[in-house]
Amino acid sequence: MTPQQISVVKKTWALAEPLGDTVTVLFYGRLFELDPSLRSLFRKDMQEQGRSLRTMIGMVVGGLDDPDKLAGALAASGRRHVTYRVENRHYDTVREALLWTLNQALREIYTAEVRDAWIATYNMMADTMKAAAAEVATPEVA
Template sequence: MKAEQIALVQKTFAKVQPVSDKAAEMFYQHLFELNPSFKSLFKKDMKKQGRMLMQMIEFAVKGLDDPETILPAIQDLGKRHVGYGVKEEDYATVGEALLWTLEQGLGSGFTQEVKEAWGEAYKLLAGVMINAAKGCK
């Protein structure tokens, strides 16, 4: 990722953080609309799940400046998702739900440049998770 893209992701995530509970709720609602079968993957309290999601996104976004520091945790997350039943093709749907949520939350601030920056960030992180998951098989 380019430094400008990293800065843009970090700047826009800072705008989402104050409404992180609502953003997580919107994300999961849209994710389940895109693929209702995903509901069966989540057996926990969804508010707690939403907080965990936002904490992990915050961790990843802050670490984009120095990806080596976050790689082990992102790889571990990918490995854990194998046990939850997540398949490689599921990552595209999650990415779509993430971008939709950001678009809803940022409104006119969700420019093409922001969309591309978040797309690159997600592609990078999902790629690490997918590769780690492949190592589990």
């Protein structure tokens, strides 16, 4: 990611995050609209799940300046997501729901530059999580 992309993501998250439950209601509504089968993966109260989502995004956004530390946290999250039955294909649906949500929340601020910066952020996050999940799901053969 470029320094400009990091700056854009930080600035736009600072605008979207205070919307709190509105953002997460939009996100999960869109996620379940795109793939209703994903609803069964969520066992928590959805308000609690929403807080977890915002915490995760905040952790990612806050960690963009320290990619090595962020990679470790994302890898741990990717390994945990194996136990939640998250599959690689789900990451694409989550990306689509996140981008749609940001578009709804940011409105006219959601430009192509903003979209591209969030795509870069999300792809970095998802790639790190999927790689860690693959290590758990597919043990090395000696």
